[in-house]
């Protein structure tokens with residue numbers, strides 16, 4: 001049984017992976033006797049992770065940290081300095097590339113930040129953008145202006161705002177939607193009118209997915225990418 005861990009800047013996510021199935025894991029109550037290896041990725045505070053890694057070590061369980069590489073099979077990273085790319089972005093790309101082969105993808109991970117990555121149908125990562133996550137967009141305004149306020153219950157919709165919380169929340173949503181629409185322009189190939197699969201993950205991924213017909217939301221996208229990374233990488 002594999003313990004998969006994804007440490008973001010807001011939350012640490014952990015799942016137990018067994019027989020191609022993921023089950024939620026409580027890092028404060030792990031079945032160490034059944035765990036054979038720990039595979040992890042970290043873009044956030046590693047101290048959250050250190051305790052789990054220490055427990056793994058005391059149980060003599062091998063741990064692997066996922067790292068970005070220039071290539072992984074036919075997937076090619078856009079960055080020249082690959083170590084600067086967030087590992088969560090790379091893992092989400094690995095998952096998209098593996099789940100949707102020979103298909104252009106736009107991979108959106110809506111967490112603390114919202115990342116948007118563009119992958120062509122040959123597996124070439126064309127690059128992407130980093131935006132403030134929806135909560136960061138709204139909090140940056142409420143904390144840095146006198147008169148913009150949130151009411152904590154207004155939903156994010158793509159309607160025109162008719163009061164301040166609407167204007168604030170909907171502004172964050174439509175800005176993010178607009179960025180994803182822009183990403184599509186980097187893929188439209190007039191000749192083939194190729195299909196573009198838009199894939200969402202992250203805390204706000206489901207909300208954003210609902211704005212895009214034909215797109216999918218996969219709460220386990222990064223975890224699947226972690227698993228694929230482990231299986232595709234010569235870790236020994």
Ligand SMILES: Nc1ncnc2c1ncn2[C@@H]1O[C@H](COP(=O)(O)OP(=O)(O)O)[C@@H](O)[C@H]1O
Nearest residue numbers: 008009010011110111112113133135202203204
């Ligand atoms: N159902 C949800 N579960 C978790 N986070 C959510 C949910 N809905 C919205 N969020 C927001 O998503 C962000 C956390 O997403 P997550 O992908 O865990 O972040 P990260 O990977 O950056 O740690 C926070 O801004 C949180 O408020």
Ligand SMILES: CC(C)(COP(=O)(O)O)[C@@H](O)C(=O)NCCC(=O)O
Nearest residue numbers: 008009043084085086111112113130
């Ligand atoms: C942009 C991110 C902070 C997103 O992480 P998250 O929102 O999941 O916490 C992460 O991908 C990161 O640290 N990236 C490094 C910079 C880059 O990707 O170019």
Ligand SMILES: [K+]
Nearest residue numbers: 008088109111
């Ligand atoms: K993330």
